[in-house]
Amino acid sequence: MADRTLPIEGSLDLTPPRERENTWLDTLHEWVVTVDHKKLGLMYMMMAIFFLLVGGAEVLCIRIQLAWPNNHFLSPQVFNRFFTMHGTTMVFLVGIPLVFAFGNYIIPLQIGARDMAFPRLNAFSFWMTLFGGLLLYYSFIGGGGLYGLGNAPDTTWWAYAPLTARAFSPGHAMDYWALALIVTGFGTLGGAINVIATAISMRCKGMTLMRMPLFTWLLLVDSGLLLITITPLTAAQIMLVIDRYLGAHFFDTQAGGSATIWMHFFWIFGHPEVYVLVFPAFGIASEVIPVFSRKAIFGYPAMVAAGVGIAFVSMGVWAHHMFTIGMTSVSNAFFVLSTGLVGVPTGIKIFNWLATMWGGKIRFRTPMLFCTAFLFQFLLAGLTGIMLSVAPWNWQLHGSYFVIAHFHYILVGAIVFNTFAGIYYWFPKATGRMMSETLGEWHFWLFFIGFHMTFDTMHFLGFEGMPRWIYTYPADRGWANLNLVVSIGGLIQGVAVLVFAYNLISSLSKGKIAGNDPWDAWTLEWSTPSPPPPYNFATDPVVQSRRPLWDLKHPEDPDWKYEQ
């Protein structure tokens, strides 16, 4: 397959690049000053994987602490800091960078552009995100205050008022938290603007909106959602900083301020954020499933419409995080119904992916394994979501391990699984080498088993009444065995991620040479060499259908004859 020629013959500059003195300082300099969307995409990816390991290490400590009753592995204070940092890290320093890692690398290649619309803004956004992350972690060193030397935010990742006020959170840990999120927020805003401008204004000739690959479509919708999602968080953080530094009273209940309004502001951001994080996973599924089922995606227009629909509905569901604060019945009913409504477009997506696989010639390579698991896990996560969206049920289980199980089913079962799928799928494009299939299967099965041990079991812990945020529990509650299973599952996932990390690093030098198009795929990125040259396309491609490479490979039966 590797010997396929490029779609436009003679279009590439095949002279070898100028030999550089490749000292490590040159290489480092090249990466620091780069504005190339591919390098920035890889840097976002490296950042995400690095913080995934950090956040994962934190949660493993938490799971060791909870494995036995009355355990003393972590002190209560450190436990609080670790689950706060775990949540903040995974959302802002793993999830968001992953959106832009894939977005940056793939979108320009998929739409036949030479770079993002604003390369320098792109670099700026990346460095803002990275330094925001470093600022957050600096709080371990610099966050000292009344607590002593090292300190870190310990107020959970949604940081409810008035716990965040100076009186209750002395020292600078909360300040680092708020400032870090403002800084990464600007990076995110810049990235989102860039993706939208790229997808709208940089498409190659013939790439109408209804011919855009679904991955690009979903990232476009995702970035639109980010514009109105990350900014309310920035606004709320500015208010928090004003409260803490200037003595204002936004969230100061002593002066008539409201703690509830922080909850509203936070979840207006926080709920759509979940969709923001899951959209790239949808996009990856929409690329991987057709290619590995050897069929065009089923119901392309419905997939686009469902994506836009999810984005719209997700803006009106935030208070389902707040059923227990005592809202009016009308508000409760509204948020129950609006949350249920999200199930409709999401269901359309699941059915369309299944219909794509139906009757296809499925090849279960590693990316497809992860995507298949994603389908089931995402469905289950949606079902527990519907359960939790029903206010009376929510009153029973709010703040229990059932909730943790539910949202980790999305965040790990859908997002992390498909992130792995995406990495296995596009690794050959980015590096020119295949990742090891054997290690990939080991990684998949270990992660799959560990995932289900951990998060399936957590549902039952929730039913048995185990609350979140407790650092330990007495032996007579009957939670001990299940907690041990959860913790062992967590460790298995940790081992799986190490297998993945080893696979990633060893495949860089030892992997099979991939060629341009190892999966026999159909979107434009597979028409470039692997890895693509800095300019991507020597001449601007022209497309006539949603699957330009199919048209090239099958001139007797091109897609554009059938598409409207």
Next chain:
Amino acid sequence: MSATTLVPNAVTLPEQPWNLPSRGRVAMYCLIIGESAIFTIFVVAYIYYIGRSLTGPTPKDVLDVPIFNTICLFSSSVTIWLAERAIDRNLVRTFGLWWAATIALGLVFITGTGIEWHRLIYQDGLTIRTNLFGTTFYSLVGLHATHVVVGLSMLLLVLIFTLTGHVRHEHSERIQVLALYWHFVDAVWVVVFTVVYILGR
């Protein structure tokens, strides 16, 4: 799979024009949408806290409606529009004049805000920590004033380029993108003015 040589598809559809929106404009509209969300949160907080301060002073006691400032700011939208039109017609000198007028009007506005704040702080004793009114008032009006200052800095930069002869007709597009931001800052003032000086009093 066979290694047949693939050539670009020879069957080409009739040549269609391929025009995409300008990326600068798209990006500015996106920025405006994002900024609107930030302002929405501050406006919601302001409206939510109207009349909830536990101590005085209240808006009724201390706020005067800044009619003159408001007229100046709204006029600056007109002058910047005239400037845009001038550069579009390649009248660089006229452009410079209207552009300078815009900056002058913006400066009048921001000075007016400064005078108002000075009076509120030193005569009426209202600071950001006095009560909820002070908190929300200085934050919302201050957020808008920050945007005015950022806008003025960018306008000033373009004025310097104009005076040194670097602005030409081909920059018309970029100037219009920048002007979009200024129009947005003005439009936000409509909301802030209504909420703070009319509803809030």
